[in-house]
Amino acid sequence: MDFKALIAGEIVSALEVVYGEAGVTAEVVAGALELPPDPSMGDYAYPCFRLAKVLRKAPPMISDALAGAIDGFPGRVESVKGYLNFYIDRALYAGEVVGEVLAAGEQYGSGTDGAGKTVCLDYSSINIAKRFHIGHLPSTIIGNALRNIYDFLGYRTVSINHLGDWGTQFGKMIAAYKLWGDRETVEKGGVDEMVKLYVRFNAEAKENPALDDQGRAWFKAIEDGNEEALAIFEWFKRVTLEDAARVYEILGIRFDSYAGESFYNDKMGPVIDELREKGLLKKDQGAEIVDLEQWGMPPAIILRSDGATLYATRDIAAAKYRHDTYDFAKCLYVVAYQQDLHFKQIFKVMELLGWDWAKGCEHVNFGMVSYEGQTLSTREGRIVYLEDLLNQSIAKALEIIREKSPDLENKEEVARQVGVGAVVYYGLYNNRIKDVDFWWDRALNFDGETGPYCQYTYARASSVLRKAGEVSAEPDYSALSDAEAQDVVRLLEQFPALVREAANRNEPSLITRYTAELSKAFNKFYYERRILDDDLGARAARIALTKAARQTLGTALRLIGIAATERM
Ligand code: ARG
Secondary structure, eight states, X not given: OOHHHHHHHHHHHHXXXXXXXXXXXXXXXXXXXXXXXXXXXXXXXXXXXXXXXXXXXXXXXXXHHHHHHOOSOSEEEEEETTEEEEEEOHHHHHHHHHHHXXXXXXXXXXXXXXXXXXXXXXXXXXXXXXXXXXXXHHHHHHHHHHHHHHHHTTOEEEXXXXXXXXXXXXXXXXXXXXXXXXXXXXXXXXXXXXXXXXXXXXXXXXXXXXXXXXHHHHHXXXXXXXXXXXXXXXXXXXXXXXXXXXXXXXXXXXXXXXXXXXXXXXXXXHHHHHHHHTTOXXXXXXXXXXXXXXXXXXXXXXXXXXXXXXXXXXXXXXXHHHHHHHXXXXXXXXXXXXGHHHHHHHHHHHHHXXXXXXXXXXXXXXXXXXXXXXXXXXXXXXXXXHHHHHHHHHHHHHHHHHHHOTTOTTHHHHHHHHHHHHHHHHHHSSOTTSOEEEOHHHHTOSSSSSHHHHHHHHHHHHHHHHHHOOOOSOOOGGGGOSHHHHHHHHHHHHHHHHHHHHHHXXXXXXXXXXXXXXXXXXXXXXXXXXXXXXXXXXXXXXXXXXXXXXXXXXXXXXXXXXXXXXXX
């Protein structure tokens, strides 16, 4: 039942009865309905202040008159200082919500909002020949959660790993490899070996600048399509992606496209021509730029004085390619806030080009990651690799499970789900723009607002349902009139709107917080009420609520990329 619509209908008819004419539509009224901060003030509240202007009456007079005229509402209506507070009949409310959740099953909260629309999501976007460290964690998990959320709302989604696979450093890397490397060591050592070669190259080039010439020559060779250079470069890429694939596998993340920066090598020409034709390019000390001074930004450099293209040039070509290929409604860039300016600049350039569709491009930025109070620094060796972090988390989870649930059968599998869940949850808990400081004891806590806590709650609900077995009686929903049950019901009702808000704001943390709220509410209900009551009607109602809560918690966890665990 759509309570908002029902209440709005009641208000509109009451307005007609009292004042002869509504002056507002049911839709407008529904949009103005508020969720009171405290359930003691009702389930919904309607403020009469705006009506006061139209009707030229004091708000309390209006709310009094309307309260007296509403007669078809299932529950209580009170007028308090210009507000109409609606208290839905609790049994009816619980029955309606729980019934709806169970009828929709795993699809509860999903929709066809995005039917016919495509969302491109650029996330994770790692760099070749660099280890996948926890600085790339937010982009990876925020992007994945957003993808799940958009999928759930019926959009077609395209996940893109915009690889950092272009730049002069790759010339240096090939030079270093040719000088000191060998195939076997790199195959075995993976990205770590490549990084070692690169570090050595830079150190030695300080003493011996001729090395830099070799680096430049190899980069030119890549650019010119020299066979040997390309073969080595492609191989570096493969080795890096094999490393990353292990992390994606642990996280359960999949990409539709790995088109990275180098993919746009042959796609920038037409864009540069278009910029020139539209008179947007300006010469500046040999470089070609788009002047953005008018908008308070430094210029966007399109071509360097040596004719080389830049990160921005590639991104502009990439946006156009994505538009032409996928015809997106939205193209989201899940990238740290350090790149705020970069995205403002390229979006402005696209606007100046008259690319109307570029309005759908959006930078979904997020804060920095640190580790136990320390900023990450490759140079100072203070770096935490994502694979190590995940594996450590899994190992710690296994330790805890061995101690707490020695009889659990599939300990390894559960440890994997919990270990990964802890890290992902931690990364998605706060508003994305906030910096994340990773602490072990906080992430792996089974009691606080953590992934393991929510997974444990899911397992607890699952266990209750296993014990309950078949339900024979019809549910008596008046057994769900107490405050604990009602809190759970209210959260369940809010879920569909919450999923939409998470999509509108590109903010998965709303769902993470929700899983904590729902877990807390369910646990309170579990402690305060006897689910397997002797009264069979009450038992059936509480089991139904447990099912609905379990199912919605499972859906919410899956949306943020966390596995729901049957047993823990
Ligand atoms: N590889 C870049 C980095 O690590 C992120 C790329 C983001 N995506 C983009 N289209 N610019 O900083």
